[in-house]
Amino acid sequence: MDLVTVSLLSIVIPVFNESENVVLLTDRIHESLVGYDYQIIYVDDFSFDGTRKIIKNMKDEKVHLISLKRNYGQSLALAAGIDYAEGEYIITMDGDMQNDPSDIPKMLTYVVNEDYDLVTGIRAERKDSFVKKIPSKIANALIRRTAKLDIKDNGCALKIFTKETAKELNLYGEMHRFITLLAHFEGARIKQVPVKHHARHAGTSKYGLERIFKVVADIMLLLFIRKYFQRPIHFFGIFGFILILIGIIINAHLLVVKFGLGEDIGSRPLLTFGMMFILAGIQLFTIGIVMELLIRTYYESQNKRPYRIKNVAVGDQIKS
Secondary structure (H helix, E strand, O other): OOOOOOOOEEEEEEEOOOOOOHHHHHHHHHHHOOOOOEEEEEEEOOOOOOHHHHHHHOOOOOEEEEEOOOOOOHHHHHHHHHHHOOOOEEEEOOOOOOEOHHHHHHHHHHHHHOOOOEEEEEEOOOOOOHHHHHHHHHHHHHHHHHOOOOOOOOOOOOEEEEHHHHHHOOOOOOHHHHHHHHHHHOOOOEEEEEEOEOOOOOOOOOOOOOHHHHHHHHHHHHHHHHHHOOOOHHHHHHHHHHHHHHHHHHHHHHHHHHHHHOOOOOOOHHHHHHHHHHHHHHHHHHHHHHHHHHHHHHHHHOOOOOOOOOOOEEOOEEOO
């Protein structure tokens, strides 16, 4: 087929105990990218099944191996590979043979020819167990409703980024699950493309039903950061004001009861609740102010700006 780019491609693949898959996956990549200039970057997340040894024994000049000092998880393994990548286009995929490298050329055409920053796969006929599908369905539904991002399959690992987009991502924790959402928050233009999906060739899945709770918690954190990171006072201040207002209303009612009706209020639990609401509200308001000062210090101390410019045009010419 005709090449859609002569630029270097960097294929980043985090692996953990994938000794039975890496050789076959490497062969499939070579078969799918004949004529392309590319590097395969395996990031070994402290495997104990001989994965590193097998990758080294391939003695393939296109294969780069990053060995992490301990098991950091898939997000930081991806981050290490992206930081190392030299290509103009950075491709991410899983090491379990479920993604098909033959989809890469088709996806690449959208990034190169149609000015997309990220092209992500949709696993049309997903070959996973019901246990793995449940967290993905929950995550996809939550993201569509709360972040207004209509992505049908946020969990597909096969993605192609422009170099700029990939290297601006701040991956930590287990945020690899929401890498498309992170790119969206950075203003990336995103395209969804149906891709093939295969049953796991060998090895065992690392996911279970406990992933559901992690998915929900991570989405809540992302949405909070997205909406309130620059102005935390808008979150803590509003809730603090509401609690203070409730406390004032309760105490005003009790004052009417005491001085208007002459009843004793000292032993009433409502008095305690009223004071607790006021104190909690003051604390939340104070937290909002402190976080506001911390955010300003964060930007000013690192000479960062709370925005990113894609490019500047003078007339019809892009300047930068």
